[in-house]
Amino acid sequence: MAIISCPVCEHRVSNKAEQCPKCKTDLTAATPEKLAAQHRDRMLRQSQSLMNQSMLALLLFLAGFGILYWWQPETGSYNEYVSTAAIALGFCWYVVCRARIIWLKRKK
Structure with a gap:
């Protein structure tokens, strides 16, 4: 008796x-x-999900910069903190998603 991985869920x-x-x-x-x-289908669905997440992260990152550029919030205001948090969160999320995409491609 051997242990194998399920082809669908890898359990x-x-x-x-x-x-x-x-x-x-x-x-x-x-x-x-x-x-x-x-x-193959499972890997494709996972790859598409990661691409969608990376695009959402990029939009969050760009929205943070847009708030800083067009609204020009005052130093120490709520809008400045929100835009800075959006930039940081979007950047980190994007980097993590891209790393997961690279890892998924190597796994194939």
Whole structure:
């Protein structure tokens, strides 16, 4: 008996199991081609989700700069703190998303 990864959710299951206990994928009737296609689909969905998140992070980052540039809030005001926080959060979120995208591509 060996431990394998579920092709859909990557949960560790026995190779004798009929279905994955986590995602309920049928493992007995699955051909290698079908399992590879499910794995590809999951990777594509995850990649698209990360790209969407990186775009939202970039928008947050640019919105923070837009507030600072067009509104020109006074020093120490609430608007200045919000825009600075948006810039910092957007930048960090963007960097993390891009790192996760690179990691996902290497994982393939």
